[in-house]
Amino acid sequence: MIDHVAKRIHVSAVVLRHTLTGQVLAVRKRGTHMFMQPGGKPDPGESAVDAAIREIREELCVELDPTRMRLLGVFEAPAANEDGYAVRGTVFTHPPVEVSEPAAEIEEIRWVAPDAPLSDDLAPLMTTRILPALRAAGV
Structure with missing residues (x-):
């Protein structure tokens, strides 16, 4: 947990391989x-799964099957693009x-090898929480 950061941004994200x-x-x-992982902020009253499905549809024009989604975890790290915030x-x-192809506000997509050296332009949530959780889970 990040105690020194007063403001938090809540998001739903999906690991796509x-x-x-x-x-x-x-x-x-x-x-x-x-x-960062594709995803975004839930709308008021929207579940985390529904937000993730909607965001993936908007950002990547891909329809996910909610019955095939599995929770990897709830993670916190410094926000990548908002100074003074945690995500x-x-x-x-x-x-x-x-x-x-990317859509909506997504300008670029990149495929990242989870076990390769990581570049400086990857979000902290991805490098310090998500990729280690994937490796630990053997996913």
Whole structure:
């Protein structure tokens, strides 16, 4: 937990793997420089699963099957693009799906090998929480 940060951003995110390579999808929103898991903030009254499905549909034009989503965990780390904030992410896994082009506010997608050296432009939630949780779970 991050006690020194007063403000938190709550998000729902999904770990999507490449069908052939097993790499993890990261996205970069327009006007930012950090890559992170696809997802976003839940609307009022929206469940974490429903928010994740909606965000993936909007950002990647991909329809996820809610019955195949599994909770990886709820993680917290410094926010990647908002100084002075922490992000608390409810993170799900989903079996591989075909992803080709970004949509909505997503400017760029990148496939990241979970066990390879990580670049400086990956969000802390991804590098310090999500990727280690994937490795620990053997997912």
